[in-house]
Amino acid sequence: MTGTRVPRHARGGHRAVADPLRDRRWLARIALALAALAAVVPVAAAGSRSLWLLLLTAATCAVVLAAGFWSLQQRGPRRWLAVAVALGAPAALVVLLVAEGLLWVVVVAVGLLAAAAAAAGAALRPHRAAWELPVVPAAAPQRPFLVMNPRSGGGKVDRFSLRQRAEALGAEVALLDRPHTDVQQLARDALARGADLLGVAGGDGTQALVAQVAAEHDVPFLVISAGTRNHFALDLGLDRDDPSRCLAALRDGVEARIDLGEINGRPFVNNTSFGAYAEIVDDPAYRDDKRGTTLRTLPDLLGGRRGARLVGEADGLVLDGPQALLVSNDPYEDGDLTAMGRRARLDRGTLGVIAVHVASAREAVGLLRGASRRGVVRTQAREVVVRSDAPTVPVGIDGESVHLTTPIRCTIRPGALRVRLPRERPGIRPPRGRLQWGPLWELATTRAPEPPAPGA
Numbered sequence: 013m014t015g016t017r018v019p020r021h022a023r024g025g026h027r028a029v030a031d032p033l034r035d036r037r038w039l040a041r042i043a044l045a046l047a048a049l050a051a052v053v054p055v056a057a058a059g060s061r062s063l064w065l066l067l068l069t070a071a072t073c074a075v076v077l078a079a080g081f082w083s084l085q086q087r088g089p090r091r092w093l094a095v096a097v098a099l100g101a102p103a104a105l106v107v108l109l110v111a112e113g114l115l116w117v118v119v120v121a122v123g124l125l126a127a128a129a130a131a132a133g134a135a136l137r138p139h140r141a142a143w144e145l146p147v148v149p150a151a152a153p154q155r156p157f158l159v160m161n162p163r164s165g166g167g168k169v170d171r172f173s174l175r176q177r178a179e180a181l182g183a184e185v186a187l188l189d190r191p192h193t194d195v196q197q198l199a200r201d202a203l204a205r206g207a208d209l210l211g212v213a214g215g216d217g218t219q220a221l222v223a224q225v226a227a228e229h230d231v232p233f234l235v236i237s238a239g240t241r242n243h244f245a246l247d248l249g250l251d252r253d254d255p256s257r258c259l260a261a262l263r264d265g266v267e268a269r270i271d272l273g274e275i276n277g278r279p280f281v282n283n284t285s286f287g288a289y290a291e292i293v294d295d296p297a298y299r300d301d302k303r304g305t306t307l308r309t310l311p312d313l314l315g316g317r318r319g320a321r322l323v324g325e326a327d328g329l330v331l332d333g334p335q336a337l338l339v340s341n342d343p344y345e346d347g348d349l350t351a352m353g354r355r356a357r358l359d360r361g362t363l364g365v366i367a368v369h370v371a372s373a374r375e376a377v378g379l380l381r382g383a384s385r386r387g388v389v390r391t392q393a394r395e396v397v398v399r400s401d402a403p404t405v406p407v408g409i410d411g412e413s414v415h416l417t418t419p420i421r422c423t424i425r426p427g428a429l430r431v432r433l434p435r436e437r438p439g440i441r442p443p444r445g446r447l448q449w450g451p452l453w454e455l456a457t458t459r460a461p462e463p464p465a466p467g468a
Contacts, residue, residue, distance in 0.1 A: 036134075036135045036136075036137075036455060037135075037455055037456060037458065039131045039132075039134050039135035040131075040132065040135040040136075040452050040453075040455040040456035041456045042128075042131045043128045043129075043131035043132035043135055043452060043456075044128075044452065044453065044456050046124050046125075046127050046128035046131060047124070047125065047128040049124050050121045050122075050124035050125045050128060051121075053117060053120050053121050053124065054066065054117050054118075054121055057114070057116075057117045058114055058117055061112070061114070065109075065114060065117065065118070068105065068108075069105065069118060072101050072102055072104075072105045075097065075098075075101040076098050076101050076102060079094045079095075079097040079098035079101070080094070080098045081370065082094040083095050083098060084307075087308075091307075129447060130444075132445070132447050132452050133444030133445050133447060134444065134445075135445065135452060135455060135456075136444070136445025136446065136447070136448065136451060136452060136455070137442060137443065137444055137445045138356075138443065138445060140442075142356070142357075143356035143357055143440070143442060143443055145248075145249070145268050145270070145357060145358065145359060145440075146268060146359075147266035147267060147268045147433065148266060148267055148268075149266060149267075150232065150265050150266055150267035150432060152262065152263050152264075152265070153208045153209035153232065153262060153432075154182075154208055155182075155184070155205075155206050155207050155208050155209075156178075156181075156182065156183040156184070156207065156208070156209040156210075156211060156234070156262055157183065157184045157185075157186070157199070157202035157203075157207035157209065157210055157211070158178050158183050158184070158185050158186070158210075158211040158212070158213060158234070158236070159185075159186050159188060159195055159198060159199065159210075159211070159212050159213070159214065159218065159222055160174060160175055160178075160185055160186070160187055160188065160212075160213040160214065160236075160238070161187075161188040161212075161213065161214035161215065161218060161238070162187055162188070162189060163188075164213070164214040164215050164218075164238050164239050164240070165214075165215075165238050165239050165240050165242075165255075166240070168213070168238040168239075168255055169187075169213055169238055172238070172254065172255055172256045173256070174213050174236065174238060174255060174256060174259070175187065177256055177259055178259055178262070181259060181262045181263060182262070183211075183262060184202065184207070186198050186202075188214070188218075195212075195218055195221050195222055196221050196222065196224065196225050199222050199225040199226070200225055203225070203229055203231065207231070208231060208232075209231060209232045209233070209234060209262075209432060210222050210225060210226045210231060210232075210233055210234070211233065211234030211235070211236060211432075212234075212235065212236060213236035213238035213255060214236075214238055214239055215239040215240065215410075215411070216239055216241075216242070216243060216244045216281055216282050216410040216411060217409065217410045217411060217412040219235060219239075219244055219281055219410075220272075220279040220280050220281045220282075220409075220410050221279065223272060223279060223281060223429055224272065224274075224279035226429060226430070227272050227279075227425065227428040227429045227430075230430065231430065232267060232430045232431070232432040233429055233430060233431050233432065234258065234261055234262070234431075234432045235248055235250060235258065235431065236255050236258040236259065237250050237251065237252045237255040237258055238255045241411070243282050243353070244281045244282055244410075245258070246354065246440075247282075247354060247355045247356075247358055247440065248270075248358070248431065248433060248440075249433070249437050249438055249439040249440040250433070250434075250437055250438070251437060251438050257434060257436075257437070258434060259434075260434035260435070260436065261432045261433055261434040261435075264434065264435050264436075265432045265433060265434055265435060266432075266433050266434075266435055267430055267431065267432055267433070268359070268430075268431050268433060269359060269427040269429070269430060269431075270358040270359050270427070270428075270429050270431050271341055271342055271358055271359055271360070271361055271424050271425060271426050271427065271428065271429070272341065272424070272425045272428040272429045273339075273340070273341035273363065273422065273423070273424050273425075274422070274423050274424070274425060275339075275407070275409060275416070275420060275421070275422045276416055276417075276420055276421060278409065278414075280341060280409050280410050281341055281410060282340065282341060282410045282411075283338055283339060283340035283341065283364075283408075283410070284338075284339050284340075284407055284408065284409050284410075284422060285336065285337070285338050285339075285407065285408040286322055286324075286334075286336070286337040286338075286339075286398055286405065286407055286408075286420075287319065287322055287334060287335050287336040287337050287368075288319070288335050288336045289336055289338075289408060290405070290406045290407050290408045290413065291318065291319045291406055292306050293406070293408050293411075293413045294406035294413045294415075320400040320401055320402035320405045321333055321400060321401050322334055322337060322398055322399070322400050322405070323398070323399045323400070324337050324365070324367060324396060324397070324398050324399075325396065325397045325398075325399075326363075326365045326391055326392075326393035326395075326396045327391075327393035327394060327395060327396075329391055329393070331365075331367040331389060333369060334367040334368055334369045334389075335368055335369050335370070336367070336368040337365075337366070337367050337368075337398065338364075338365070338366040338367075339363055339364070339365055339396050339422045340355070340363065340364040340365075340366075341355075341358065341363070341364075341424065342355050342357060342358050342359070342360050342362065342363070342364060342424075343355065343360065343362065343363075343364030343390075343392055344364050344366070345443045346390060346446060354440070354441075354443070356440060356442075356443045359426070359427060361394075361424065361426035361427070362392040362393065362394060362424060363392065363393050363394065363395075363396055363422060363423075363424050364390075364392060365389075365390065365391045365392065365393055365396055366388065366389070366390050367388070367389040368387075368388050368389075369387065370387060370388075394423070394424060395421065395422065395423050396421075396422040397419055397420070397421050397422075398418065398419065398420040398421075398422070399418055399419045399420075400418045400419075402418065403417060403418060404416060404417050404418065405418060405420070407420065
């Protein structure tokens with residue numbers, strides 16, 4: 013009689029099998045326990061002074077936020093006065109707490125709350141299927157064509173020998189060594205010669221232009237993270253530190269279908285921005301003095317003395333007069349601060365929309381308790397139309413400043429782009445769940461189902 017060897021990890025029946033729900037349930041319980049402990053510590057340590065401690069800390073946070081916002085609205089001595097208040101308020105609070113012997117109470121309570129938020133985020137994290145990009149096996153291309161910008165990313169093409177490595181793998185490489193080269197025409201000419209894959213080693217703006225050609229002809233597109241920030245590569249889970257690892261997709265790759273954004277017919281892979289940020293980037297002095305230009309122009313932008321008035325419409329939702337409007341190719345995550353600027357999925361078939369309107373220090377403080385009348389609006393839409401009282405407005409498209417005629421129409425092409433990825437890649441960081449006490453309590457108090465009886 014022959015037997016079947018049982019893998020070690022499978023021995024012991026159902027008890028050896030990982031239970032993600034059980035782990036999430038315990039994380040939720042730990043989060044609630046830590047939050048409760050954070051509330052108990054001040055009461056136990058400060059007694060009758062705990063309410064005073066809470067109110068003083070909350071007031072200090074409000075003062076810092078209001079003064080920080082005021083500093084952005086002012087120039088000269090008023091700005092420095094606001095900065096002094098923003099820095100002085102927490103310093104004064106620390107001195108007072110030290111004098112009262114309560115500083116350790118605040119430090120411990122804040123630490124407990126931070127740990128509670130981390131545990132809650134892990135407990136409420138979406139299921140893997142909600143953030144992992146589906147991929148399928150892909151045959152190696154026979155005639156890949158790559159566009160490389162040797163100036164992008166501080167010279168990453170030369171530093172990582174990307175041209176030589178790509179050519180060794182059978183790719184045809186075109187260097188953008190002359191200004192104002194029509195990269196889309198280069199891509200179309202390559203397809204006419206029989207290219208069966210298009211790729212770019214460069215910034216996200218160049219990535220988008222060639223991606224549009226790849227989408228039009230339904231050929232795979234390869235992203236090589238040779239730009240400066242490589243936001244597109246980040247959201248695809250590619251290695252941003254070593255762009256040469258992206259070339260592995262030419263011999264051992266997988267393929268995914270992702271979305272492609274368009275603004276007045278022009279493609280974007282990350283986002284388009286309107287309002288304050290677009291106005292700042294459009295300033296000729298921005299390239300040489302980013303911080304100085306920003307501080308100089310913000311008072312007029314926030315005070316409505318500069319820049320066109322915008323009105324956005326996202327699938328019927330009217331966004332009246334936002335100071336800044338961001339439309340992204342798929343929504344950005346909002347689980348926690350560290351998730352801002354990241355998209356867990358690029359195949360959701362919808363635009364992400366973030367509109368900001370904070371016109372006063374009072375509204376800025378109101379954001380702490382959700383009381384600002386407009387504040388920050390997040391939504392999703394298949395189409396966003398932006399109108400203005402000006403015939404043209406500056407727009408940031410994947411970080412590049414252009415001027416477009418209004419009205420401006422942003423749309424999304426679901427699944428338009430076949431993107432080729434290396435099989436071995438870092439991947440994206442799993443997003444944390446959005447902190448919501450109701451679902452957290454429900455998860456923590458849900459009883460685990462009984463395990464099945466042996467032989468059932």
